[in-house]
Amino acid sequence: MTVEDSRYIPGSVVRVTMLGAALVLAWMSVRGAVQDSVRDADPQLAAQFWPADGASLAALARSRVAAASGDIDDTTRALYRSALARDPLLADPLALAGLDAAGKGDISRAERLMVAARDRDPRAPLARFWLLDHFVRTGHYTAALDEVGPAIRLRPEAITAIMTVLTAIAATPDGQRALADKLATQPFWRTAFFQTAANTSSSDTLLALLSPSSSVASRMATGDEQRAVFVAMINAGDGVRAYRAWRQLLPTNYRERAHGIYDGNFGRWPGARPFNWILSQDEVGSTRMVTAGDLPQATALDVRYFGSTTGVLAEQYVYAQSGTYQLRLAARRRTNGATGGRLSMEVRCANGSVIATLPLDPLDAQLRALSTPVNVAPGCEMLRVRLIGTPGEMFSEIEAQVTGVELVPSG
Numbered sequence: 001m002t003v004e005d006s007r008y009i010p011g012s013v014v015r016v017t018m019l020g021a022a023l024v025l026a027w028m029s030v031r032g033a034v035q036d037s038v039r040d041a042d043p044q045l046a047a048q049f050w051p052a053d054g055a056s057l058a059a060l061a062r063s064r065v066a067a068a069s070g071d072i073d074d075t076t077r078a079l080y081r082s083a084l085a086r087d088p089l090l091a092d093p094l095a096l097a098g099l100d101a102a103g104k105g106d107i108s109r110a111e112r113l114m115v116a117a118r119d120r121d122p123r124a125p126l127a128r129f130w131l132l133d134h135f136v137r138t139g140h141y142t143a144a145l146d147e148v149g150p151a152i153r154l155r156p157e158a159i160t161a162i163m164t165v166l167t168a169i170a171a172t173p174d175g176q177r178a179l180a181d182k183l184a185t186q187p188f189w190r191t192a193f194f195q196t197a198a199n200t201s202s203s204d205t206l207l208a209l210l211s212p213s214s215s216v217a218s219r220m221a222t223g224d225e226q227r228a229v230f231v232a233m234i235n236a237g238d239g240v241r242a243y244r245a246w247r248q249l250l251p252t253n254y255r256e257r258a259h260g261i262y263d264g265n266f267g268r269w270p271g272a273r274p275f276n277w278i279l280s281q282d283e284v285g286s287t288r289m290v291t292a293g294d295l296p297q298a299t300a301l302d303v304r305y306f307g308s309t310t311g312v313l314a315e316q317y318v319y320a321q322s323g324t325y326q327l328r329l330a331a332r333r334r335t336n337g338a339t340g341g342r343l344s345m346e347v348r349c350a351n352g353s354v355i356a357t358l359p360l361d362p363l364d365a366q367l368r369a370l371s372t373p374v375n376v377a378p379g380c381e382m383l384r385v386r387l388i389g390t391p392g393e394m395f396s397e398i399e400a401q402v403t404g405v406e407l408v409p410s411g
């Protein structure tokens with residue numbers, strides 16, 4: 001007997017059974033693929049494939065709940081129960097059961113079901129958002145804040161609404177404490193929160209939330225949340241307090257240097273804007289801090305003004321008590337040829353008019369010292385020091401270096 005003769009050849013009944021099993025497996029694969037492809041777009045169609053799987057039934061139940069603005073009727077209830085019976089590991093039917101329990105007033109049971117749904121599938125939006133809302137409403141702020149990150153990742157378009165809810169939490173003592181603890185862990189949504197809260201929250205609330213994690217924020221060199229807070233305080237007329245808070249957030253060895261204009265030699269000192277330099281990179285021109293070994297200061301601001309549009313090239317908010325001062329700086333031109341445009345350093349009240357202008361003109365290749373008097377009147381203690389580019393009659397670019405910027409008391 002050859003090897004081929006010894007092969008097992010199934011009988012007709014076995015062959016029919018195997019063929020039937022193969023057809024069933026093939027149908028299951030096709031059904032699963034079709035249901036997966038149409039489940040979210042058309043759950044009604046997906047559920048018509050026999051036998052309807054639990055996920056399709058759950059999707060159909062979800063669509064009915066959405067159409068009914070969150071209400072669950074007997075048909076929807078039967079759908080989510082059938083879905084859970086066919087696939088006991090699904091999260092959505094549990095979440096729908098939780099929604100059903102909440103609708104009947106059994107909040108404790110609803111919470112247990114939603115937590116179970118979340119634990120089964122951490123990416124279940126219904127469970128995540130219901131728990132976030134529930135924990136906020138019941139004052140369980142620490143638990144609510146744990147839901148914020150996952151909720152935003154699941155629905156990025158909801159971040160503005162979620163941040164608005166957090167600003168409301170911050171207005172309560174318990175919520176503020178929980179939020180401060182959470183912000184100190186540097187969640188990815190931290191900056192978005194401060195940018196939202198800066199427009200609605202009080203200075204006291206903003207500073208209380210900013211302070212606990214300030215040292216970490218400084219090491220990370222973001223500063224965006226500090227800038228949002230301080231600009232909002234300046235606009236609200238609380239600029240002096242904002243300046244003092246900013247100064248306290250500086251590293252100790254730089255805190256004593258924070259008098260008048262900060263980092264006037266453009267040496268990349270630490271500290272958040274707007275009390276540190278805001279540098280432009282746009283259609284007006286570009287500015288960058290550079291090493292300049294041939295200058296006594298060793299560093300400078302390299303300025304390229306494109307000459308076509310009036311605009312701000314560099315800016316810093318400065319606190320100065322009322323009195324008379326001298327605005328001083330040193331500058332030099334870095335390119336030869338025509339210079340139709342002009343550069344100037346101006347000082348203005350933070351929310352008011354210009355009180356001094358220092359033209360950087362004429363400039364040549366040698367560093368030149370320039371100065372102008374500045375009179376700071378009472379009520380104008382918060383200043384904006386700005387490097388401005390202005391087009392001239394003849395279009396041309398200007399490249400210059402500026403250093404040694406300072407605002408010193410006269411006499």
